[in-house]
Amino acid sequence: MCREVCYNRLMKNNRTLLIILIIIVALFIGAVVIVPQVTKKSEETPALDISNYDTTKPIDANDDNGQIADHVKGDLKKAKVVLYEYADYQCSACALFDPWMSELLKEYGDDLAIVFRVYPLTGIHPNAIAAASAVEAAGLQGYWAEYGSLVFANQAEWFYATGDKRTEYFVNYFTSVTKGAGDIDQFKSDMASDRVKAKVNFDKTIAESFNLSATPSFVDSDGKELDFASAEQTKTGIQAFFRKYINSKLGK
Numbered sequence: 181m182c183r184e185v186c187y188n189r190l191m192k193n194n195r196t197l198l199i200i201l202i203i204i205v206a207l208f209i210g211a212v213v214i215v216p217q218v219t220k221k222s223e224e225t226p227a228l229d230i231s232n233y234d235t236t237k238p239i240d241a242n243d244d245n246g247q248i249a250d251h252v253k254g255d256l257k258k259a260k261v262v263l264y265e266y267a268d269y270q271c272s273a274c275a276l277f278d279p280w281m282s283e284l285l286k287e288y289g290d291d292l293a294i295v296f297r298v299y300p301l302t303g304i305h306p307n308a309i310a311a312a313s314a315v316e317a318a319g320l321q322g323y324w325a326e327y328g329s330l331v332f333a334n335q336a337e338w339f340y341a342t343g344d345k346r347t348e349y350f351v352n353y354f355t356s357v358t359k360g361a362g363d364i365d366q367f368k369s370d371m372a373s374d375r376v377k378a379k380v381n382f383d384k385t386i387a388e389s390f391n392l393s394a395t396p397s398f399v400d401s402d403g404k405e406l407d408f409a410s411a412e413q414t415k416t417g418i419q420a421f422f423r424k425y426i427n428s429k430l431g432k
Contacts, residue, residue, distance in 0.1 A: 228385045235386045236264070236403040238295050246378030248316060251324055254285055254293030261292050261429045263406075264399040266299040266387045269311035270339065271395045275332040280415050282329070284422055291430060296328075298380055299387035299395050307338065307346065310371075312380045314350040317370035318357065327357045347371075 233239055238256060241249040256262065265281070267274040285292055298315070300308030311331055318327035330353045331338075338349040347368070354367050370376055390399055398406040411421035 228381060230382070230385055230389060233386075235389060236399070236401055238262075244378065245382035246373075246375035248319070248375065248379040251296045251319065252293055253282070253296060253325065255290050256293050256295075258290035259293035261288070261426050262295065262401050263292075264295045264297065264401075266297050266383075266390075266392055266395060266397045266399070268299055268301050268305055268308050268395040269315060269328070269331050270305035270308040270335065271301065272335065274396045275335045276415070277396045277418070278329055278332040280419055281422075284419060284426070288426060292426060297383040297386055299384055299392065299397070300380065301395060307341070309380060310346060310350070311338070313371045313376050314354075316376045316379050317367050317373075318354055318362075320370050320376075321358070321362050321367065323354070323357050323362065327353060330357055 228244065230244070233244075238250045238252060239245065241247040265277075267277070269275075281294060285294065298312040300312050302308055315324065315328045315331055318324060331350075334349070334353065338346055341349055350371070351364060351368065354362055354364065387397070390397075390403070390405065392399075392405065398408075400406060406425060408418060408421045411417045
C-alpha cells in the first residue's frame with residue numbers, strides 16, 4: 181500500500197516538474213524570437229588591431245577586411261541619419277528585424293542609411309560563421325542584400341544543418357537569388373576563402389570593440405549604442421522606437 185502511494189506521489193511530482201520544465205522552455209523559446217540574443221565570448225577570433233580605423237564611419241575596402249567595404253542599405257551621401265547595425269544571421273531576433281528595418285528604410289527614403297556589420301555569436305550559434313561567409317560570397321558577385329535577406333527568411337531551414345546539407349541550402353539560395361546566373365563554383369570557393377574570413381573577422385572585431393552584449397545591436401554615428409530594451413518587443417514597438425529616434429535627429 182505504502183509502495184503504491186509513494187509511487188503515485190512520485191509520479192505526480194514528476195508530472196508537476198515536467199509541466200514546469202515545459203513552461204520554462206516555451207517561455208525561453210518565445211523570448212529569443214522577439215528580443216536580442218545575448219553574446220557569449222568566443223576564443224575563435226584572431227587578434228586584430230583596428231585602432232587605426234574610425235569605426236563610427238563607413239569603412240572602405242582594405243587589406244584587413246579582405247578588400248570588402250562596409251555594406252550599406254540606403255544612400256550614405258544623402259542620408260541625414262546613419263545607423264550601424266550589428267547582426268548575426270543565425271539570430272532569430274535579427275531575422276525579424278531585417279524586414280522591419282527595410283520598411284523603415286523605404287519609409288524614410290534618402291534620409292536614412294544603415295551600415296550593416298556582421299556579428300556572429302559563435303559561442304551560441306555554430307552556423308553563424310558559415311552563414312555570414314555565404315552572404316559575403318554572394319556579395320562578391322553583387323547579391324549581398326538580396327542573399328542576406330533570403331538567408332534570414334529561411335533561417336529555420338538551415339539553422340541546424342551541418343556539412344554538405346548546410347552547403348546545399350546556401351547554394352540553393354544563391355541559385356534562387358541569381359536566377360541561375362551566378363557562378364556556383366566561385367561562390368563555393370569564396371565561402372571558404374581567406375578574403376571572406378578576413379571580412380567576417382573584421383566586422384566581428386569592430387562589434388566586440390563596442391562591447392555589444394546582444395544581437396541585433398545598433399550604434400549611431402557618435403558611437404552610442406541605441407537601447408531599445410524598454411520598447412515593446414514587437415514590430416510595432418520596435419519600429420516606433422526607431423521612428424522616434426530618427427525623427428528627433430531630423431528635427432521632426
